[in-house]
Amino acid sequence: MITKRRAFFLAGILLLCIIVLAGTMYLLPLHFLQVQQKPEQPPQPVYDYYLILDEATGNHLMYVPLVVSVGDQVLSEDNKLYEIVKIEENRAYARFVRDVNLEQYKK
Numbered sequence: 001m002i003t004k005r006r007a008f009f010l011a012g013i014l015l016l017c018i019i020v021l022a023g024t025m026y027l028l029p030l031h032f033l034q035v036q037q038k039p040e041q042p043p044q045p046v047y048d049y050y051l052i053l054d055e056a057t058g059n060h061l062m063y064v065p066l067v068v069s070v071g072d073q074v075l076s077e078d079n080k081l082y083e084i085v086k087i088e089e090n091r092a093y094a095r096f097v098r099d100v101n102l103e104q105y106k107k
Contacts, residue, residue, distance in 0.1 A: 041070065047090035055085060055093040068092045075100060 050068045052061045061076050072084045074094060079102055082094035 044087060045089075050087075050090050050092050052082070052084070052092045052094050054082070055095045061094060073097070 046067055049063050049065050051063055052068070052074055053059065054061055061082065062074065064074075068084055068087065070084055070087060072092075074082050074084070076082065079100045081097045081100050083097050084092050085095045086093040
């Protein structure tokens, strides 16, 4: 049978643990639970067209009358998929990703 003294001692320990845990949770910065935002890219001037170049060879892939961003993907006329990796003025440099087989998309 638990004595009164032992019950008060256990209640005190429990209360102390709760206070320490609450204080730790309040003071502990929980940055590891927050969603990390992508760093903002500096605003780029808008051009009438962009020239997309192959990063490896420097070959012209296409002209597009759209604003391009890093991470955009383009499909060349010979079914090669590229991803934009760098933009300088109205020149966008694209890195080869893979060949695309369009036959598998036909019905």
